[in-house]
Structures are given as structure tokens and as C-alpha cells.
Amino acid sequence: MISLNQVVCKDRQTASRVMAGEAIVLTPMNSKIYNLNETGSRIWEWLDGEPTVGELAARMQSEFKVDKEQAQADIIAFLEELVARGMVTLSESSQAE
Numbered sequence: 001m002i003s004l005n006q007v008v009c010k011d012r013q014t015a016s017r018v019m020a021g022e023a024i025v026l027t028p029m030n031s032k033i034y035n036l037n038e039t040g041s042r043i044w045e046w047l048d049g050e051p052t053v054g055e056l057a058a059r060m061q062s063e064f065k066v067d068k069e070q071a072q073a074d075i076i077a078f079l080e081e082l083v084a085r086g087m088v089t090l091s092e093s094s095q096a097e
Contacts, residue, residue: 002076002083004054006090010047014087018045027086034085039064043078052093053079 010016016025023041025034036044046059053075061071082088 002053002079002090004052004057004072005093006053007050007093008047008053008056008079009050009089009091010044011087011089016044025087029086032085034087040078043075047088053090 011027013028014025015028016023018024018041021038021041023036023044025036025044026032027034042063043056043060046056051059054072056079057068057072057075060066060075061068064071066074079088079090083090
């Protein structure tokens with residue numbers, strides 16, 4: 001189960017490029033290419049400095065004008081998919097939220 005205080009990092013072996021607002025992600029371990037929609041691509045762009053899940057949810061809440069609970073649920077569901085596909089890794093934050 002993903003928690004809000006976990007840190008999210010793009011997998012080091014994953015290659016990606018954002019073109020015209022759409023992220024294209026290659027996972028070399030299984031040689032698959034994924035196209036992320038506009039919202040997924042925006043979140044992918046946020047994964048530049050190892051943010052926590054809670055920080056991502058706060059950005060989503062602010063940028064997409066959704067309530068806190070919806071933002072948290074959406075971010076967790078999206079990250080679960082990315083983890084399952086080997087696109088990101090999660091670790092415990094060294095700071096308490």
C-alpha cells in the first residue's frame with residue numbers, strides 16, 4: 001500500500017520524453033513503451049526531484065482544482081500503475097509528514 005510520506009523516483013533505467021504535452025516512457029527491462037495522457041504526463045514531469053506522494057497530491061489538488069481526498073486517491077492509483085510497470089520506485093521519506 002502506498003503512503004503519502006513515501007518518496008517517488010523515476011526508475012533510473014527508464015527513458016522518457018515529453019512531446020506536445022504527452023510523455024512517452026520506455027521501460028528497458030521489459031522493452032515496453034507507454035504513452036501517458038495529459039494528466040499522467042504532467043505528473044510524470046513532476047517526478048524530477050524525488051517528491052513525496054503527499055507533495056504530488058498537493059500539486060494535483062492545486063493545479064487540477066480537485067479536493068484533497070480525490071487528489072490523494074488519484075495520485076495513489078496512478079503511482080500503483082507506474083510501480084507495477086516498473087516506471088517508478090518508492091522509498092520511505094526521511095522526514096515525517
